[in-house]
Amino acid sequence: xxxxxxxxxxxxxxxxxxxxxRLAGAEALSLWHEQTDLHGADALILPGGFAYGDYLRAxxxxxxxxxxxxxxDHAARGGLVLGICNGFQILAEAGLVPGALVxxxxxxxxxxxxxxRVERRDTPFTSAVPDGMTLRMPVAHGEGCYVLPAADLRxxxxxxxxxxxxxxxxxxxxxxxxxxxxxxxxxGNVCGLMPHxxxxxxxxxxxxxxxxxxxxxxxxxxxAVAVPA
Amino acid sequence: xxxxxxxxLHPSAVLHRALGLTDHELEQVVTRLQRQPNDLELAMxxxxxxxxxxxxxxxxxxxxxxxxxxxxxxxxxxxAGVVSIGDGMxxxxxxxxxxxxxxxxxxxGAATGVGGILRDIFTMGARxxxxxxxxKFGPPASVRTRHLVRGVVAGIGGYGNCVGVPTVxxxxxxxxxxxxxxxxxxxxxxxxxxxxxxxxxxxxxxNAVILFGSTTGRDGIxxxxxxxxxxxxxxxxxxxxxxxxxDPFAEKLLIEACLEVIEAGLVEGLSDLGAAGLTCAASExxxxxxxxxxxxxxxxxxxxxxxxxxxxxxxxxxxxxxAVVRPAAVPAMLGICARWGLPAAVVGRVTDDGDVTVRxxxxxxxxxxxxxxxxxxxxxxREARPPSHRPRAPSRGLLELTPDGFPERGMDPGAxxxxxxxxxxxxxxxxxxGRYDETVxxxxxxxxxxxxxxxxxxxxxxxxxxxxxxxxxVGLIDPYLGAVTAVAECVRNxxxxxxxxxxxxxxxxxxxxxxxEAFWQLAEAVRGLGDACRALGLPVTGGNVSLYNxxxxxxxxxxxxxxxxxxxxxxxxxxxxxxxxxGDVVALLGRTVPGMGGSIYAQHAGQAPDDEPPLVDLQHExxxxxxxALGAARTILHSAHDVSxxxxxxxxxxxxxxxxxxxxxxxxxxxxxxxxxxxxxxxxVVVSTARSLWPRLQGLAAESGVPxxxxxxxxxxxxxxxxxxxxSTGPLEDRGVSAADDVDLALADLRGAWQRGLPRAxxxxx
Numbered sequence: 001x002x003x004x005x006x007x008x009x010x011x012x013x014x015x016x017x018x019x020x021x022r023l024a025g026a027e028a029l030s031l032w033h034e035q036t037d038l039h040g041a042d043a044l045i046l047p048g049g050f051a052y053g054d055y056l057r058a059x060x061x062x063x064x065x066x067x068x069x070x071x072x073d074h075a076a077r078g079g080l081v082l083g084i085c086n087g088f089q090i091l092a093e094a095g096l097v098p099g100a101l102v103x104x105x106x107x108x109x110x111x112x113x114x115x116x117r118v119e120r121r122d123t124p125f126t127s128a129v130p131d132g133m134t135l136r137m138p139v140a141h142g143e144g145c146y147v148l149p150a151a152d153l154r155x156x157x158x159x160x161x162x163x164x165x166x167x168x169x170x171x172x173x174x175x176x177x178x179x180x181x182x183x184x185x186x187x188g189n190v191c192g193l194m195p196h197x198x199x200x201x202x203x204x205x206x207x208x209x210x211x212x213x214x215x216x217x218x219x220x221x222x223x224a225v226a227v228p229a
Numbered sequence: 230x231x232x233x234x235x236x237x238l239h240p241s242a243v244l245h246r247a248l249g250l251t252d253h254e255l256e257q258v259v260t261r262l263q264r265q266p267n268d269l270e271l272a273m274x275x276x277x278x279x280x281x282x283x284x285x286x287x288x289x290x291x292x293x294x295x296x297x298x299x300x301x302x303x304x305x306x307x308x309a310g311v312v313s314i315g316d317g318m319x320x321x322x323x324x325x326x327x328x329x330x331x332x333x334x335x336x337x338g339a340a341t342g343v344g345g346i347l348r349d350i351f352t353m354g355a356r357x358x359x360x361x362x363x364x365k366f367g368p369p370a371s372v373r374t375r376h377l378v379r380g381v382v383a384g385i386g387g388y389g390n391c392v393g394v395p396t397v398x399x400x401x402x403x404x405x406x407x408x409x410x411x412x413x414x415x416x417x418x419x420x421x422x423x424x425x426x427x428x429x430x431x432x433x434x435x436n437a438v439i440l441f442g443s444t445t446g447r448d449g450i451x452x453x454x455x456x457x458x459x460x461x462x463x464x465x466x467x468x469x470x471x472x473x474x475x476d477p478f479a480e481k482l483l484i485e486a487c488l489e490v491i492e493a494g495l496v497e498g499l500s501d502l503g504a505a506g507l508t509c510a511a512s513e514x515x516x517x518x519x520x521x522x523x524x525x526x527x528x529x530x531x532x533x534x535x536x537x538x539x540x541x542x543x544x545x546x547x548x549x550x551x552a553v554v555r556p557a558a559v560p561a562m563l564g565i566c567a568r569w570g571l572p573a574a575v576v577g578r579v580t581d582d583g584d585v586t587v588r589x590x591x592x593x594x595x596x597x598x599x600x601x602x603x604x605x606x607x608x609x610x611r612e613a614r615p616p617s618h619r620p621r622a623p624s625r626g627l628l629e630l631t632p633d634g635f636p637e638r639g640m641d642p643g644a645x646x647x648x649x650x651x652x653x654x655x656x657x658x659x660x661x662x663g664r665y666d667e668t669v670x671x672x673x674x675x676x677x678x679x680x681x682x683x684x685x686x687x688x689x690x691x692x693x694x695x696x697x698x699x700x701x702x703v704g705l706i707d708p709y710l711g712a713v714t715a716v717a718e719c720v721r722n723x724x725x726x727x728x729x730x731x732x733x734x735x736x737x738x739x740x741x742x743x744x745x746e747a748f749w750q751l752a753e754a755v756r757g758l759g760d761a762c763r764a765l766g767l768p769v770t771g772g773n774v775s776l777y778n779x780x781x782x783x784x785x786x787x788x789x790x791x792x793x794x795x796x797x798x799x800x801x802x803x804x805x806x807x808x809x810x811x812g813d814v815v816a817l818l819g820r821t822v823p824g825m826g827g828s829i830y831a832q833h834a835g836q837a838p839d840d841e842p843p844l845v846d847l848q849h850e851x852x853x854x855x856x857x858a859l860g861a862a863r864t865i866l867h868s869a870h871d872v873s874x875x876x877x878x879x880x881x882x883x884x885x886x887x888x889x890x891x892x893x894x895x896x897x898x899x900x901x902x903x904x905x906x907x908x909x910x911x912x913x914v915v916v917s918t919a920r921s922l923w924p925r926l927q928g929l930a931a932e933s934g935v936p937x938x939x940x941x942x943x944x945x946x947x948x949x950x951x952x953x954x955x956x957s958t959g960p961l962e963d964r965g966v967s968a969a970d971d972v973d974l975a976l977a978d979l980r981g982a983w984q985r986g987l988p989r990a991x992x993x994x995x
Contacts, residue, residue, distance in 0.1 A: 009570055010478050012393025016671040019687065048669075050391040053478025106994075109386050111666050140390070140666040199668045204685055204800060206674075 001222040004031045004041025006071065006087075008062045013048035013084065013198060020198035021045065024214035026221075033065040043080040043221035044071060046087025048140075048196060058101065058143045059089035068094055080124050080221050081190045082213075085141055088182070088192030097185050097192045098156055099148040105175025109142040113206070116181055116195055117167040120160060123184055124220030125191045128212045135209035137200035139173050139181075144194040146176035146183075153177055159186065164193050244268060248275035254607055261601040269587065269595045272539035273602065276505035277512065280776050283606040286742035287774045290755040298732065298768030306517075308349040308429055308501065310770020311421070312732045314796050318686070319426070320693060321355035322418040324363075324736040324792045326775035330473070331413040335380025339413050340388035340475040344547055346417040347394060348501035351484050352550070354427040354491045355419030358672055359684050360389050362399035362415050363697045363736075363790050367408025369653040369990040374403070377411050378661075378991055384475075385415075386664040391477035392484065396665035397684065398677020400697055400790075403653050403990075406705075409780035414736045416697050416792040420686065427491050430498040431514035431522055431553045434581040438522060439559070440507070441566045441573035442483050442549040444532040447540055448474050479548040479571075486569040487550060495562045498553040506544045510551040511577075512585045512602035521580035521599060526589040530572045538594055542587060553579060613752045614745035642906055642950070643972045645833070646878045647982045649907065654829050655875045656986025660993065679887055680806050680871065681722045683797075692803065694728035694795045698873075701786035702827035703842040708750040711827075712757030712789035713845045717911050718873055719791040720765055724854040725869040725914055727804045727861020728795035733762050735772035735791050740784030742776050750787040751776070758789055764847035765854070767793075802861045806870035808888030811944040813867055813917040815884075815892055816926060817877070819853060820936050822846075822910035823900055829875050830907035843910035849935070850912055856933035857914065865925050868917045876907035878950060878972060880915050885948050886980045893949045894941030902952050906972070917943055949973045 003021040007014045007030050014030060021028040029039060033051075038044070051062035062068075068090075075081050075096055083091035091097045104110055116135040118126050129135070148156060156162060157178070164182035166172040172179045174194070182193025197210025245255045248271060258266050258274050266274060280286060296304040302319050303311035309323035327342025343360060350357045362385050367374045389396045394417070431438070490496055498518065500510040507524065515522040529541050536544075554562050559575060566573035580586070585602065587595040598605075649655055658677075667676040674692060675683040681696040698719035704711025716733065723730050735758055740747035762769050778785040797803060808815075824843035825831045860866040868888070872880040877896070885891050896905050904910075918926055923939065930937035950972035988995040 010391070010481055012391075012481060012669055016669070019671060049393060050478060050481070053391065053476070053481075055478065109390060109664050109666075111663055111668070138668045140668060142390075196668065199671050201671070204674055205668070205671060 001026050001218055001225060002041045003028045003043050003045060003218065004038055005045045005047055006031045006033060006067055008033045008049070008051035008065055010051045010053050011047050011049035011086070013196065016198045017045045017047040017084065020201040020211065020214050021218070023201050024211055024218045026218045031067060033067045036066050036070050038070050038074060042225050043217055044074060046081070046083040046090050048085030048087060051086055051090060058086060059093040062090045063094040072096065075190050078187065078189050080217060082125060082217055083192035084198065085194055085196060088194055089143065091190065091192045096190050097183050098152060098161065099146055099183060101143050102145045102147055103143050104145050110173045111138065111140040112170065112173055113138050114170045114173055114195060115167040117165045119162050119165060123163060123188060125184070125213055125216050126163065127220060128216040134167050135212065136207040137195045137197055137210045139195045141174070141194055144174040144176065146180040148177060156183065163191060245271055245275065248272060249279060250275050254278060257607050261598065261605065267595065269539045269542065270597055272543055273508045273595060273597060276508060276543045277602040278606050282505050282509055284774055285607050286609050286611050286748065286776060287737070287751065288608050289610060290752055293755065294759045294769040295763050296768050296770065300731065301768050301770060302423060302426060303353065304768065305771045307771065308352045310732060310734055311353055311426060312770060313423060314731065317423050319421050319423045320418060320731065320794055321350050321353045321421060322416065322734055322792065322794045323349050323771050324414055324416040324697065324734045324790055325349065325773040326736050326738060327413045327415065328410065328738065328775050328778055331381055332410055335377045336384040336387070337474055339381040339384030341473045341547055342413050342415045343385055343388040344475045344477065344480050345503050346415045347392065347480065348503065350417045350419035351487050352427065352429060352499050352501045353421065354425040355421035356488060357394045357417050357419040357484065358670060359418045359682060359695060360394050360396045360415060361677060361682065361695060361697045361792070362396065363412070363699060364399065364401050365407045365412035365701065365788065366403050367411070368405055369403050370992065371408065373408060375991055375993065381411065381413055382661050382664050388475055388477045390666040392481045393669050395667050395669050395673055397667055397673055397682035398696065400699060401658055401661065402701060404701055404786050406783065406785045409782055410778050410785050412738050412785070412788060414738070414790045416734065418693065418695055418794060425491050427496060427499050429500040429514055430518040431520050431579045432497050432518045434520055434579050435556070436497055436579040437554045437556055437559050437575045438577040438579065439552045439554050439562055439573055440529060440549060440576045441552065441571050443476060443479050443546055444530045444572050445541055445544050445549065446532040446546045447536060447544065448546055450540060450544060473545050473547050475547050482569045482571055483548050483550060486566055486571055490552070490562055490565050493561065495558045496552045496554055500551050502549040502551060504545060506542065507551070508542045508602065512599045514551065514553065515585060515599040516603045521582040521584045521586065522577060523580050523586045523588060524577040526587050528574050528576045530574050538587065538589060611742050611748040612745040613749040615749050616746045642902065643974050645907065646882065646972055646974065647978065648833060649829055649875045649879055650882055650979055651982040651986035651989065652829055653987055653990035655879055657984045658987065659984065660988045660995065674800065675805065681726055683726060683803060685800055690799045692797050692800045694723045694726045694797060695793065696722035697790060697792040698722060699788050699790045700827065701788040704754065704787040704789060706826050706842055708787040709753040709757040710842055710845065711787060712754040713761045714911060715789050715791040716758060716761035716765065717845045717847065717850045718871065719793045720767070720854060721850065721871045721914065723793045723795040724857045725804065725806065725871050726797065727802050727858055728797040729858055730767055730793050730795040730854070732770045733767050733791060733793055734770060735789060737772070737774045738778050738785060738788040738790060739776050740779045747784055754787055754789045761847060765851055802864065804861045804866045804869045806884060806887060807868055808884045808890040808892065808917050808943045809867045810919065811890055812920065813943040814920050814923050814939055815894060815915065815917050815941040815943060817913060817915055817938045817940050818856070818930065818935050819849065819913035821899065821905055821908060821913065823904055824910060825904060825908055828907065828909040830903060843908065845911045852934045853912060853914065856929060856935045859933070860929055865922050865929060866916050866918055870915050872913040872915060873909060876909050877913065878906040881950065882948055882979045884915055885976055886983060890943050891945035891947045891976050892941050892943050893945065895951045895953055896940060898952050898954055905952065906950070946976050947973060948976065948979060
């Protein structure tokens with residue numbers, strides 16, 4: 001089972017994602033943004049950072065990187081794609097998940113430890129999370145306020161597209177609609193979230209809750225690999 | 230055409246003064262060149278002989294610092310100090326100032342400060358893993374302070390967050406003397422494989438010289454000489470063009486590209502371009518290797534048209550590096566730069582003539598011995614004179630209990646504690662630390678909000694522990710003691726975790742060395758720094774000097790900023806500052822020493838600022854550090870927290886707030902209650918441990934020669950501190966202290982005051 005971590009110029013959580021994917025039991029490899037070949041990766045992670053400096057708008061330039069065509073094709077084939085923080089912003093810019101991420105309501109960069117409520121456990125990204133468990137992990141972003149037109153928000157909720165919400169006691173760090181921290185696309189194989197599960201993958205770092213999401217991803221991708229199409 | 234005949238390069242009678250050189254310095258230039266310099270050469274001398282680059286006033290002092298030590302791989306003179314941590318790994322670390330740029334343009338000043346110190350780290354072949362920021366501002370309530378805090382914090386965050394190096398700690402203090410001249414000192418820490426250690430040298434005549442990173446522009450012209458090496462007059466704003474502009478995205482690419490070319494073994498030497506730009510990098514690299522360097526000026530990639538030769542040579546455009554590369558490795562080097570999207574060009578070659586030569590259109594337009602610009606730059610023996618009204622020397626021995634003489638008579642200690650918890654110098658830094666990415670890199674075990682920062686080393690059981698401290702209030706009264714106090718506190722902050730301190734970096738922030746009183750402060754501080762480091766057996770591996778820190782308001786409080794990095798072999802042994810277990814006993818290591826000078830309490834109580842600060846017993850500090858390391862290794866300690874700003878009472882409150890557990894404490898008052906509760910005497914640590922381990926803790930203390938006193942017990946949701954006269958069980962009614970003077974506060978109230986303090990003091994949204 002191979003996890004490919006896409007490296008854009010300015011990505012800065014790519015090494016963290018590789019490290020956490022390996023902890024979750026995967027073989028992990030870097031995929032340079034100029035490549036168009038996924039080198040056999042079964043699942044993809046778009047990591048956090050400031051791709052292209054987030055100049056213009058977070059994720060606005062990165063979506064035009066050559067590798068994004070291959071990422072879209074992979075997603076269209078049902079392959080798993082997880083976008084974390086800047087990766088979520090890039091997925092949203094590329095239209096692979098609904099919604100947009102705008103400046104935090106505080107108009108400030110926010111780093112803090114938050115608690116995440118997992119809304120569904122029947123997805124490839126959350127299957128390893130025990131029932132009723134909330135997940136502790138950090139957020140670190142300036143543009144993480146999730147917005148969507150009211151009608152789209154309604155349909156997103158109706159199709160159970162909201163995968164993660166910010167939970168008490170720390171609450172919503174950025175003013176996102178409906179406390180949304182992460183969403184899943186219609187087909188259920190592309191997920192984006194603002195918090196950083198890869199930074200919460202070892203107890204020594206304060207939490208290993210995030211590893212549950214990466215384990216879910218790895219197990220789901222391995223199962224898909226095992227079943228012939 | 231000879232050099233002297235170059236067009237527009239005629240000697241000028243007044244140009245040197247405009248460039249910041251004195252008439253005497255011009256004579257010295259002529260002596261070294263044995264001819265008149267042309268304008269370009271004069272410009273190169275002016276930046277290299279600036280205080281910022283040449284350390285001309287401080288070099289003689291800095292030579293007295295202890296720099297040798299077990300494990301020192303690279304010391305002062307390199308871009309950053311490097312100390313071995315075993316298993317072929319080493320840690321690179323350094324503190325640097327960006328005070329003047331931050332005063333003029335706080336966002337860019339602070340941002341480029343971060344960028345500059347990071348380059349010093351990865352230039353050595355180390356991957357930066359942590360940043361710490363030591364900030365000093367004027368009175369919190371002033372509009373100027375709010376503007377500067379906002380800008381500096383946004384600049385540090387804007388740059389650090391984007392390059393992906395976590396900002397994990399630092400220091401924040403306020404004093405009127407920093408109102409127009411804030412201090413922005415940044416410390417960076419990196420890890421390297423010792424085999425990849427890269428030096429800033431230009432070996433091998435014939436090797437190519439490659440300039441890569443950003444292009445060269447007109448930003449930051451004369452930053453070193455115009456901004457950093459002169460005091461501020463009323464016209465700060467006009468110096469804004471001398472501030473550089475940072476591009477953290479370019480820096481991120483530069484980090485990755487540099488580490489890649491070093492890993493591939495492509496570079497023979499590497500230097501960043503900081504102060505004095507290309508001139509500094511070229512001359513220092515050549516001088517260190519005993520070679521020369523030819524720069525083909527026309528080959529330097531530029532971002533604007535029509536730049537004069539001197540502008541190209543002294544530009545401080547950020548995110549640029551100079552590499553020395555074997556000719557055969559040039560294509561590979563350029564290839565890696567291209568992949569990272571970084572402009573790169575061969576701009577010259579290493580020569581064997583000892584000169585830095587600048588050539589344009591095939592003609593030499595400057596030729597200066599590299600030595601004359603660096604190791605043989607001008608040096609001064611400045612006059613040092615203690616101020617005429619020297620503050621009283623600190624007294625030795627405990628103060629007598631003389632309640633009538635102390636302002637705490639009739640005070641409510643609980644109300645004072647609440648006030649101190651909300652003081653901008655003590656209160657929670659969450660408003661600031663929340664603006665910084667503290668966890669990127671997946672190595673942060675403990676962020677900086679609670680004392681020292683702890684970074685694990687992936688793939689090992691080990692961790693690095695780091696802190697930065699200063700003591701400007703003590704320094705104002707006694708600069709020697711200010712430096713000693715800063716070293717002792719910083720080392721203690723690292724030692725309380727159980728880590729072994731490895732080395733010290735320093736940033737000396739002082740006023741105009743041309744004034745004998747200011748130079749005396751610097752000399753005293755360096756003497757204190759040296760004495761403290763020698764006594765504690767620690768090498769000073771590098772640092773930075775920032776002079777001319779004064780404005781129309783006068784000089785700053787002399788500030789010796791100290792940074793310490795330590796290591797702990799097994800992270801499981803790490804000891805935190807917070808109470809962990811109800812029922813644990815609370816003990817105080819060390820003894821309360823007299824002296825309220827320089828304390829936060831003294832500021833609140835309105836005592837004279839030249840009151841006596843407490844002395845530091847360095848032998849005790851050494852014993853204390855060894856005891857804490859043993860206590861951690863033998864798992865005797867549940868928590869350990871250093872007593873510092875705000876004294877023992879705020880220390881206990883912090884242990885309680887962070888642990889979510891109250892405590893009941895009884896203190897024997899040997900001197901005055903205020904000294905016991907709020908005195909900032911050094912050498913003290915509050916520890917907690919299981920009651921069953923108390924005999925072992927006592928034994929360890931006895932074995933270590935450290936006084937230990939059982940003072941209370943962890944538990945409940947209140948902090949209760951009862952004052953009792955030493956040697957008696959009764960309260961101190963007869964001394965003006967009654968049972969009603971006990972501190973008895975709900976944890977929630979302490980936490981509230983502590984959390985609200987900073988935004989409230991600064992008038993910012995929480």
